[in-house]
Amino acid sequence: MKNIQIILNAILSQDVFEYILVDRRYRITDFSENVSRYFDEATQGGNDIRHYLPEIVGYEEEIQTVLEKGNNRYVLETVYKNNYYINIILEYYSEEKVLILLHNTTEITLSKLELLQYSNENQLLYNTIKKILDSQNNLLLVTSNNKIEYANRKFLEYFSIKNLDELKERREKNFSISSLPVKSFNELYAYAKDEEKELMIGEDTFLVKATMLETTYQLFTFSKVTKLSEANQSLEEKINRDPLTGLYRKSFFDEKLAEALEYEQTVTLVIADIDNFKTVNDHYGHLAGDSVLREFADLIKNQLRENDIFARWGGEEFLILFNCSKQEKIVEKIETIRKMVETHSFETVGALTVSFGVATSRENETVQSLLERADRALYFAKTNGKNMVVVK
Amino acid sequence: MIRKKILLLGDFNVGKTSLIQRYIDNTFDDKYLTTIGVKISKKFLPVGTIECELIIWDVEGATPQKQIPEQYLVGASGAIIVADCNREETIENLEGHIKHFKAVNPDGKYVVAYNKSDLLSAEQHEHFDLKPETFLTSAKRGEHVNDLFSTLAKEIFT
Known part of the structure; x- marks a missing residue:
């Protein structure tokens, strides 16, 4: 009775429902007049339903279950057929036949499709934006x-x-x-x-x-x-260092000296010059000369405090800045260094000596004037026998 | 005539419809049109002396909101599981699609397609990590599309 009602409903609302009856061997036994609109060709009784509805392929077991159990029902939703969207419903009709109802859902499915298209396009856009933000x-x-x-x-x-x-x-x-x-x-x-x-x-x-x-x-x-600041610091450090000796460059030294004078700190400037260095280069070559400069720098560095600034001026000339007003103590220290160098045996070249020019800042001292005084002291040491500490 | 149902499964916008279009009609359309529900295509395929017909189900793509309904998977002999080789999430989801398919069809065969290979650079293309039974395909250029379907068909019919 229930099935007759379904067919009646289908007939009464032909725009929405079409039907096909098939037997156990999937042969079409009956069909509604307009069912062919869903297929590529006109429906013919006796033909295999799978020819018109390949959607049934794979569902054979379900059809047999409908026939055997009577109350089973299968629905395949939203199937695109010949420009229509339909639901395919397998219903029990009799012991020998299955009723296939084709329910036209085109109108509502097209509305859903529009929403789905919009939603999927948005999802793609969201995924792209998310990738950009995550990167x-x-x-x-x-x-x-x-x-x-x-x-x-x-x-x-x-x-x-x-x-x-x-x-x-x-x-x-x-x-x-x-x-x-x-x-x-x-x-x-x-x-x-x-x-x-x-x-x-x-x-x-x-x-x-x-x-x-x-x-x-x-x-x-x-x-x-x-x-970033760590990287900047490391870069700055590289820029301020002399690549051969690892000491500060003259430009950095000048900056620190200017700062100290600006804040009116009393500082002592020492210029050191390795005596007869030209002969080292001439006799042993420039590589040996470079090695002496490195060894000399390490030797002096080990005698200085962390806050003393030690720089290479260029060639064999070096600068030391002491943040200390007690000149006598500094001169004493420099004298110790001078003696240490004198007794040190440099690799390849052996013994060497060094001359020092020392100047302590006065009131209104400038970088230039302090450097000039220390340089004059050094000149005096160089022209008066070398290997000595001279204060100006 | 032996008819076998095969499915194309995967996330939305990976190119399932385009792969079928290339295989059946040898055409390609760049415009993205979402598939809703299913659309069935047929392809006659002689395997040796046997007349075979592939019933190819173009199933709507899975989205984060909606998974593929199980009713579409029933009775399938095989599946082509598709990902977009340029979209990592679609590759990550391959395993889920395979599990879903195998849960309904334990004896079903499957192959995997990494589609849209035409968007890869020559170097990416060359170094793409492909496992057995997987294909780097381009529906746009037609690369490996026939191989994909014929490999699955051989698996199913032999």
Whole structure:
């Protein structure tokens, strides 16, 4: 009775339902008049249903189950047939026949398709944008009304958060990212909305910048600067060092001397010049000469304090800056160094001596005037027998 | 006539419809049109002396919101599991599609297609890590599309 009702319904609403009856061997025994609109060719009784509805291939077992058990029903939804979308319903009709109902769902499916197309295109766009954001080196965070909406991969990795859902859970606990020195993201926004601000998170330093997106979203960009400043320091160190000896260059030395004089500190400047160095180069070659310069630099360096500035002026001339007003003590120290050099045996070349010119800063002293005085002292040492310390 | 149902499964926008279009009609359309539900195509394929027909199911792609309905998988002899070789997430999801297919069809055979190889650089193409029974395909250029279907058909019919 139930099946007759289905067929009647199908006949009464021909636009929506068509039907086909098939036997145990999948032969068509009866069909509704307009069923052929779903197929490429006109339907003929006696033919195999699978020729018209290849969707049945693979469903043979289900058809047999419908025949045997009577109450089983199978539905295959949203099948595209000849410009229509249909649902295919397998129903028990009799012990020998199965009723196949074709339910036209084209109108509603086309609406769904439009939505699906829109949704998939948006998903693709979202995936692309997400990839771009995740590829950023900075930590990115978007909030709305103090609630986290999005964070990029770098942000999640930095705080060891598995995924966005876990991050959003933290929102419920009043942002347990305790290392941020603000109580809410609204406060952080107020802190960093006008310009980049420095922010410590743990041991790392970040520059944080807040930007308003439309009217409710706040984008926070955290740029880690710790590593950058380390890299800058290392680069600066490289620039200020003499590549042969590893000592400071003259330019750096001048800078430090000028700073000290500007702050009116009393400093003592020493110029050291290896005696007869030209003969070293002439007799042993420039490689041996370079080796002497390195050995000499190491020798002196070991005698100095950490805050004394030791630089190579050029050639065989060196500079030492002592932050000390007691000239006698410095002269004593330099004398010790002079004797140590005198008794030292340099690799390849053996014994060498060194002359020193010493000058201590006076009131209104300039870099130039102090250097000139120390240089005059050195000149005096050089022209009066060498291997001595002269103070001007 | 032996008829066998095969499925094309994978995430949305990996090129399942384009692979079928290339295999059946030898054509290609660049425009992305989402598939909804299923669309069936037929391909006559003689295997030795046996007359065979592949019933190819173009199944709508899985999305994060919607997985492929099980009713589409019933009674399939084989499947081509498709990923976009340029979209990592679609490759990661291959295993899930294979499991889904094998859960419904334990004896079913399958091959894997990494599609859209035309978007790879020559170097990426050369070094792409391919395992047995997997193919680097381009529906756009037609690369390895026939191999893909014929390999699966041989697996099924022999």
